[in-house]
Amino acid sequence: RAKATNRGRMQVFEPWMLGRHTLLLSLQTDLQDAARLEQLTLQYQPVVSLTDDTVRGVEALVRWQHPEHGQISPGEFIALAEGTGMIREIDLWVLRRSCRAMLPLVQAGRLAKLSVNFSPRHFDQPGLPEQIAAILSETGFPHHALVVEITEGVFMRRHRLANVMLRELLRQGVGVAVDDFGTGYSSLSYVQRLPLSDIKVDRSFVAAAAQYPGIIRSIVDLALGLDMTVVAEGVETPEQLEVVRALGCDYAQGYLLSRPLLGPDLIAWLDARDAAAEAVEEVQPANL
Numbered sequence: 096r097a098k099a100t101n102r103g104r105m106q107v108f109e110p111w112m113l114g115r116h117t118l119l120l121s122l123q124t125d126l127q128d129a130a131r132l133e134q135l136t137l138q139y140q141p142v143v144s145l146t147d148d149t150v151r152g153v154e155a156l157v158r159w160q161h162p163e164h165g166q167i168s169p170g171e172f173i174a175l176a177e178g179t180g181m182i183r184e185i186d187l188w189v190l191r192r193s194c195r196a197m198l199p200l201v202q203a204g205r206l207a208k209l210s211v212n213f214s215p216r217h218f219d220q221p222g223l224p225e226q227i228a229a230i231l232s233e234t235g236f237p238h239h240a241l242v243v244e245i246t247e248g249v250f251m252r253r254h255r256l257a258n259v260m261l262r263e264l265l266r267q268g269v270g271v272a273v274d275d276f277g278t279g280y281s282s283l284s285y286v287q288r289l290p291l292s293d294i295k296v297d298r299s300f301v302a303a304a305a306q307y308p309g310i311i312r313s314i315v316d317l318a319l320g321l322d323m324t325v326v327a328e329g330v331e332t333p334e335q336l337e338v339v340r341a342l343g344c345d346y347a348q349g350y351l352l353s354r355p356l357l358g359p360d361l362i363a364w365l366d367a368r369d370a371a372a373e374a375v376e377e378v379q380p381a382n383l
């Protein structure tokens with residue numbers, strides 16, 4: 096085997112890779128049918144205010160339930176779907192599905208925002224703002240309640256086209272969030288050029304916030320000057336929650352607050368929070 100001598104230089108072939116490669120190829124084929132076969136499902140992860148504990152909204156996260164391989168995480172299959180271009184169909188399916196599912200909660204005033212992830216692949220060609228507008232009008236979902244999540248990768252590709260399309264979305268009243276902020280390689284200049292609505296601080300910075308608060312502090316500073324909202328991602332411990340609150344982040348999302356939930360479980364979670372809040376209100380007057 097070439098491993099020891101050519102480490103990191105040559106593509107080393109090992110038998111297990113054949114298995115992996117074959118699996119990925121067959122998954123890629125399966126994925127072409129998955130949307131049709133309704134093997135995709137959605138979960139919703141709540142985003143909570145760090146100033147008053149209210150629920151701001153949810154992020155829609157796609158899951159693939161494969162008949163043989165079980166649940167496959169988006170971390171695995173999004174890259175496959177980006178390779179074939181299928182990701183554009185998937186993301187628009189996620190948008191349509193989540194708008195339909197969340198509309199009653201938005202109309203009831205229980206959620207203000209629905210965030211949906213869009214792959215950088217949508218920005219290689221024109222058309223996304225029109226496609227989003229069509230789905231919003233078809234579902235009756237309000238523009239101001241949608242946040243489109245993109246990653247910094249969008250600005251490294253056809254950044255002029257991306258700018259035009261993002262400006263059009265913002266003009267329509269749709270929010271645009273930069274996801275996993277700080278992990279990409281692009282310069283900060285785009286943040287100043289575009290009136291983006293949210294910055295989502297990557298969870299690696301949240302995990303390190305107690306020891307290295309400087310990064311989050313500068314993101315919060317930047318956002319303040321540009322009138323952007325800061326969401327801390329991946330909050331897992333009460334300590335992390337207190338640190339990101341103290342640093343001035345506006346909202347938090349993470350396993351500590353809630354895991355991503357299926358639609359009915361989200362409603363139960365919201366009900367339980369409302370019930371707890373009411374119980375507190377009832378107890379307080381007696382204590383005064």
Ligand code: C2E
Pocket residue numbers: 140155156157168169170173182185186189212213214244274275298328329330331348349350351355
């Ligand atoms: P993301 O958009 O940054 O979403 C947050 C990810 O972090 C989700 O992983 C979520 O389950 C996970 N997460 C939330 N709280 C915590 C926490 O406290 N600790 C840890 N360790 N993780 C937490 P998920 O659902 O596996 O999705 C991974 C990525 O896949 C997403 O990252 C997003 O980039 C992509 N993705 C998910 N759904 C879609 C989609 O519909 N379209 C596109 N294009 N990408 C999607």
Ligand code: MG
Pocket residue numbers: 154212244274
């Ligand atoms: Mg996201």
Ligand code: MG
Pocket residue numbers: 273274275276295297328
């Ligand atoms: Mg993110």
Ligand code: MG
Pocket residue numbers: 274275295297298328
């Ligand atoms: Mg992220």
